[in-house]
Amino acid sequence: MLLFAKTHEWIKIDGKKGKVGISDHAQSELGDIVYIELPEVGDEFSAGDVLCEIESVKAVSEIYAPVDGKVVAVNEALEDSPELVNEDSMANWICELEIKGDTAGLLSEEEYKKTI
Amino acid sequence: MAIKTPLYDKHVAKGGQIVDFAGYELPIQYKTGIVVEHNAVRNAAGLFDVSHMGEIFFEGKEAEKALNYVMTNNMSNMYDGQCRYTMVCYENGTIIDDVLVYRYNGEKFLIVANASNKDKDFAWFLKNTKSFDVKVTDKSSEYGQVALQGPKSFEILTRLVSKEELPEKYYSFKDGVDISGVKCIVSRTGYTGEDGYEIYCAADKIGKIYDLLLEKGEDLGLIPTGLGCRDTLRLEAGMPLYGHELSDQIMANEVGLNFVLKFDKENFIGKKALENHVPxxxxxxxxxxxxxxxxxxxxxxxxxxxxxxxxxxxxxxxxxxxxxxxxxxxxxxxxxxxxxxxxxxxxxxxxxxxxxxxx
CATH class of the missing domain: 2.40.30.110 (Aminomethyltransferase beta-barrel domains)
Structure with missing residues (x-):
């Protein structure tokens, strides 16, 4: 199941885990991404907390946790190639969360697209 | 309410992401993005809207003398048609602005000021030149300005004007250059570390110049470029930016620009404070x-x-x-x-x- 946050993150949920990334609209607004400060495995977040920061040439932007959860994996490929998120933001996830709560407040893809 | 430059509609039509910069609505980038625009300027050419810059004229018998008093650099040993970089300081030695001075002759100069500073510059110049035989006028709103920057700039501009009519040397300029019937000031200057030109004309004619340049330069790789790459380009080139490296909280002899502080001049505003200040x-x-x-x-x-x-x-x-x-x-x-x-x-x-x- 694919859901979006109003703050432009997506989460692809598979059972109790979900991979998190940013929307195509978000990567386009950020411009050329040059660094992603990945969270660390084991970090715990509540929905709406700053999950990590993305640096583009233009600016630094905060990425928020779409759900309550604990980081169980990070996409290490982004350490050397953060531009992968520009190339395909839907395929290149940032981290995987073990979901602790529910998905209240998240939007379907169709609903999200109406907000941008 | 931010001011729109004469090229605003063109930026929007080309997909420019508009931001407020020093009170002006200007594109930070187009759909191409900062990196593509940056590389275009390094490898081919880019066209910037710099209509927000200020144009202030000093005219009169004591124009040179008045400028030497309000500027830190020496305006006396310039040739007619030369451009020179200088700072403007307060009495306490902090920086009001960094500007380019264009010398027409000893009795006429153009000062090109940062958009964010031009109003305070103009007020400062008026206040401090009262005892000189000089008329200081702010003509910023009358001018539009574009910067054509990159190694292909010469080739592009000479498709519109013969090379004899263009300023040849770096940091020189010519006024009255005819570009398709529009009278322009053209200087071989810029803020990117590349060869290039800055072109000024009447605000209502700059759109024509802008379109002509883009059309003539397209096959050589010329693209419209925004404020985002203007910043990465100047940063790479080690050029200071007012409000960042320079400010009214910073002494002028602490910014690596001592070559524009001419202590052998008779006097200039800020001289005494700077002479007494150990960086x-x-x-x-x-x-x-x-x-x-x-x-x-x-x-x-x-x-x-x-x-x-x-x-x-x-x-x-x-x-x-x-x-x-x-x-x-x-x-x-x-x-x-x-x-x-x-x-x-x-x-x-x-x-x-x-x-x-x-x-």
């Missing part, structure tokens, strides 16, 4: 060794002591590295330095500016 800080360039981007405002530490802060910093495309400019206490540039970013200390390596290697 406490210097402007230093650094490459970020650790992974991460260091931006303006980050604190600089040496062995646990706060020794400065970052005035500009981002990832620069030509080097493919994060770099930053520091306002660093004198005596620390050879020490191990770190920049604090989100509670982490990233190692820096001090390097000589400009950051980029000129081809």
């Amino acid at each position: 406490q800080y210097e402007r230093v360039g650094a490459v970020v060794v650790d992974r991460g981007i260091v931006r303006e405002g980050a604190e600089i530490y040496s062995d646990g002591n706060l020794v400065g802060y970052v005035t500009s910093g981002t990832f620069i495309p030509s080097l493919q590295k994060a770099v930053c400019v520091l306002r660093l206490k004198v005596g620390y540039k050879d020490k191990a330095l770190t920049a604090r970013v989100r509670n982490k200390d990233l190692a820096l390596e001090v390097v000589k500016m400009p950051f980029m290697n000129k081809k």
Whole structure:
């Protein structure tokens, strides 16, 4: 199941885990991404907390946790190639969360697209 | 309410992302993005809207004398048709602005000022030139301006004007250059570290010049370029930006621009204060060794002591590295330095500016 946050993150949920990334609209607004400060495995977040920061040439932007959860994996490929998120933001996830709560407040893809 | 430049509608039509810059609505980038635009200027050419810049004229018998009083650089040993970079200081030696001065002759000069400073500059010039036989006029709203920058600039512009009519030397200019029936001021200047021209004309004619240049330069790789790459280009070239490396809180002899402070001149505003001020800080360039981007405002530490802060910093495309400019206490540039970013200390390596290697 694919859901979006109003703050432009997506989460692809598979059972109790979900991979998190940013929307195509978000990567386009950020411009050329040059660094992603990945969270660390084991970090715990509540929905709406700053999950990590993305640096583009233009600016630094905060990425928020779409759900309550604990980081169980990070996409290490982004350490050397953060531009992968520009190339395909839907395929290149940032981290995987073990979901602790529910998905209240998240939007379907169709609903999200109406907000941008 | 931000001001729209005469080229505003063209930026929007070309997909420019509009931001408020010094009270002007200007594109930070187009759909191409900052890196593509940056590389176009380094490898071919880019066209910037710089209509927000201020144009202030000094005219009269004592124009040169008045300028020598309000500017730190020497305006007497310039040839007619020359451009010269200078700072403008307060009595206390801090910086009001950094500007370009265009010398027509000893009785007529054009001062090109930063958009954010032009009103305070104009007021300052009026106030401090009363005792001179000079008329100071702000004609900023009458002019539109574009900057054609990059190694293909000469080839592009000579498709519209014969090379004999263009200023040949770097930092020279000509007025009355006819570009398809529009009278322009053309200078061989810029803010990117590349060859190029800055072109001024009546505000209602700049759209025509802009369209003509883009049309004539398209096959050579010319694209419209925004403020985002203007910043990465000037940063790579080691050029200071007012409000960052320079400000009214910073002494003019602490910014690595001593070549524009002419203490052998009879007098200029700020001279006495600067002569009595031992520099406490210097402007230093650094490459970020650790992974991460260091931006303006980050604190600089040496062995646990706060020794400065970052005035500009981002990832620069030509080097493919994060770099930053520091306002660093004198005596620390050879020490191990770190920049604090989100509670982490990233190692820096001090390097000589400009950051980029000129081809």
